[in-house]
Structures are given as C-alpha cells and as structure tokens.
Amino acid sequence: MSTLEAVRAYYDQNTRLFLRFGSSSAVQTIHRALWFDGVVDLPQALNAANDLILTEASAFGEAVRIADLGCGVGATLFYVLAQLPSSRGFGLTLSSVQAQSGGKIARARDLSGQIIEADFQYMPLAAGFDLAYAIESFAHAPEPERFLAESARILRPAGRLILLDDFRGEVAASGKRDDDWLTLYQRGWHASNLLRSDELVSLAAQHGLRLVENRLLSPDLRLRALPDALGRWLVALFKPFWKLHPIVPSMLGSLALQQCLRDQVVQYRWLVFERE
Numbered sequence: 001m002s003t004l005e006a007v008r009a010y011y012d013q014n015t016r017l018f019l020r021f022g023s024s025s026a027v028q029t030i031h032r033a034l035w036f037d038g039v040v041d042l043p044q045a046l047n048a049a050n051d052l053i054l055t056e057a058s059a060f061g062e063a064v065r066i067a068d069l070g071c072g073v074g075a076t077l078f079y080v081l082a083q084l085p086s087s088r089g090f091g092l093t094l095s096s097v098q099a100q101s102g103g104k105i106a107r108a109r110d111l112s113g114q115i116i117e118a119d120f121q122y123m124p125l126a127a128g129f130d131l132a133y134a135i136e137s138f139a140h141a142p143e144p145e146r147f148l149a150e151s152a153r154i155l156r157p158a159g160r161l162i163l164l165d166d167f168r169g170e171v172a173a174s175g176k177r178d179d180d181w182l183t184l185y186q187r188g189w190h191a192s193n194l195l196r197s198d199e200l201v202s203l204a205a206q207h208g209l210r211l212v213e214n215r216l217l218s219p220d221l222r223l224r225a226l227p228d229a230l231g232r233w234l235v236a237l238f239k240p241f242w243k244l245h246p247i248v249p250s251m252l253g254s255l256a257l258q259q260c261l262r263d264q265v266v267q268y269r270w271l272v273f274e275r276e
C-alpha cells in the first residue's frame with residue numbers, strides 16, 4: 001500500500017471514532033485542543049485553532065477565498081464560513097468517508113463550502129485564494145515540497161498559508177528512547193514528514209512563501225505523557241493488535257507523541273507565511 005493509500009485508509013476507518021471519542025459533537029474537528037488562558041471547556045479548546053484561523057481570514061475582509069488543505073469533515077471551514085458568509089471555501093481531504101460527511105454537514109447547515117476528495121499535493125484548485133491553511137495535515141504529506149509549490153500556486157500575491165502541526169523539535173532526539181518514541185509516533189500517525197520549522201521556512205522561501213509568524217503552541221496543549229516504563233509496557237501489550245484495526249496504531253502513536261512533546265523532540269507550532 002502506498003503512503004497516500006495508507007493515510008486514506010487510516011482516515012476512512014478511524015474518522016467515526018475520532019469524532020466520537022477525540023472531538024466534541026458540537027465541534028467535529030479532528031485536531032488537538034488548545035487550552036489558552038480563559039478557555040474553560042473542550043469545545044472551546046477545540047475551537048481555539050478555528051478562532052485563530054478566523055482571525056486570519058477576517059483580516060482579508062468579508063468575502064474571502066479560503067482553501068482548507070486536509071480538512072477532515074470540514075469543521076474548521078464551516079466554522080469560518082458561518083462567521084464570514086460572503087466568503088467561498090474549498091476543503092480537500094484524502095478520505096472519501098470525510099468528504100461524504102462534510103458534504104452532508106454543509107447541506108444540513110445550508111453553508112457554502114465544498115469538500116473535495118483530492119490530494120493536496122496536486123490540488124484541483126485554480127489560483128486566486130486569499131488564505132490556505134492545513135491543520136494537522138501537512139505532516140502527512142510525503143512530498144512537502146509539492147505541497148508548498150501547490151500552496152504557492154493557488155495563493156494570490158500577499159495571500160497567506162498557515163500550518164498548524166507537529167515539527168521536529170530543536171532538541172535533537174538523544175538516544176534510543178527518543179528515537180523509539182519518534183518512530184512509533186510517525187508510524188502510528190502516518191506522519192511521514194517531520195521537518196524542523198527552520199527547514200520548513202527555508203523550503204517555503206524557495207517557493208516564494210515568506211515567514212510572518214512562527215509560534216510554539218506545545219505549552220498550550222494538555223500533555224498526558226506517561227512514565228517511560230509504563231508507556232513501554234502499554235506498547236508491548238497493544239502492539240500485537242497493530243494490524244487488527246487502524247485505531248490501534250493511532251492510539252499507540254498518540255501515546256508516543258505525548259512522550260515526544262514532553263521531551264520537546266516534537267513541537268506543536270503555528271506558522272504563517274505570506275506569498276510574495
């Protein structure tokens with residue numbers, strides 16, 4: 001199975017579980033909760049990333065052309081379009097299950113916004129977007145350069161690209177323990193590209209995308225890292241079931257990610273680029 005087919009199968013088979021157990025029925029995002037000051041409950045913490053995107057989108061006025069690259073069931077896009085109803089938005093997802101759910105949500109809420117089943121490394125979108133963003137999806141791109149080239153192609157001059165995702169930390173993995181957690185996280189979550197943010201900034205510059213903001217958001221996550229011995233014991237217990245259902249790699253990947261974030265081998269970051 002190719003990398004992309006594996007990511008597609010992962011989301012086709014896990015989306016219902018992610019929405020049921022990893023999200024809130026009111027919000028329907030498949031991303032992490034951000035516990036900024038003043039955030040009191042899970043729906044607010046899940047919407048924190050949506051609010052950051054909304055603020056960026058609003059800076060373009062009321063009629064904004066938006067591309068959500070790796071959109072899940074479109075929750076962030078629909079959140080933004082509900083506040084900026086004169087805007088137009090497209091969401092791309094690899095998963096047909098997500099594309100169908102997203103289409104149903106859009107019809108039920110009478111929202112503009114189209115969810116398309118497509119690879120964001122080869123976007124079926126014409127140029128002219130004000131804002132493109134990828135929330136926890138860029139790390140899945142086996143060809144990050146293609147993703148950046150395509151993002152630059154669809155953005156208008158001074159349009160913005162936002163990435164909210166995991167990046168390799170400035171702290172290098174120090175030894176086998178860190179390497180093992182990193183490998184398990186990348187395999188379990190299909191995070192095939194894990195660049196350092198400075199590597200991404202150089203790559204983006206080659207495509208005419210200039211860095212505007214690079215903000216570390218790991219401190220705003222609620223970490224649940226385990227003592228390493230307990231973590232290793234849980235991995236040994238569940239690893240035999242790896243192929244039983246893709247939720248097993250996802251759960252073990254989540255466990256490993258917590259350890260990586262604790263050790264700052266992985267950092268959760270918000271990066272904003274402007275197309276020159």
Ligand SMILES: C[S@@+](CC[C@H](N)C(=O)[O-])C[C@H]1O[C@@H](n2cnc3c(N)ncnc32)[C@H](O)[C@@H]1O
Pocket residue numbers: 004007011028029030031069070071072073075076092093094095098118119120121134135136137140141
């Ligand atoms: C963790 S989910 C995040 C979903 C959404 N951004 C959110 O915040 O709710 C990752 C998303 O990336 C999408 N994805 C991964 N690789 C992709 C690719 N090559 N092309 C399009 N979508 C992709 C998946 O289909 C999934 O929708």
